[in-house]
Amino acid sequence: MSIDAVDRNILRLLRLDARISNAKLAQEVGLSPSACLRRVKILEDSGTIRGYTALVDAPNPGAEIAVIINITLERQTEEYLDRFEAAIRKHPEIKECYLMTGGSDYMLRVDVENAVEFERIHKVILSALPGVLRIHSSFSIRNVLATRSGKRR
Structure with a gap:
């Protein structure tokens, strides 16, 4: 289009x-x-507009922590990328996923209430994703600007 x-x-x-x-x-x-x-x-x-969203404040400000996760795959072949992306789409805990240039292959965002919840996501979901070589996670201190929420294709 x-x-x-x-x-x-x-x-x-x-x-x-x-x-x-x-x-x-x-x-x-x-x-x-x-x-x-x-x-x-x-x-x-045409799919250019994929949907509309509402930005909602958490009932208890600061209750959710955004975790930014950089994923490096073992290989960057089409097969590895497709398998990884298909697996990501199965997990509603993952709010955003971007294919990146630079030091990592993907950047993900998850929102958690605490480190225990993130540990579960790391063990059960992230570590089980196909083709993952390295996972690097950073916890946000606070949200400075939000203009929209992630929307899956």
Whole structure:
């Protein structure tokens, strides 16, 4: 799908506020409401827009700790990448997963209440993922900025 400047502007505005009304969105991008709605629908149908989310504060601020995990695979072949990604999708505890350049192959995010919960995730899930050579985990101190939550494909 080819994305033009109007589509990019629609996507930018929806990232800032996914609850923006179609009328306001249309006004901001310079389209009629019906043309704007049609463009959003095309972006959704093509998979460019995969979904919408709500950012929710934890009931007890600081109750959840974000853990950033860098994974290095034994090999970077298509087979290893596909097997790893298929396995990741089976675990709802993993909130985000990015294929990376640089020192590690993947970066993951999980949210835990404490170190005991992370230890379980590490032992039961991360250590059992196919093709994993190295796992490096970092615990966040606090969230400085969140604009959206991870969404799986």
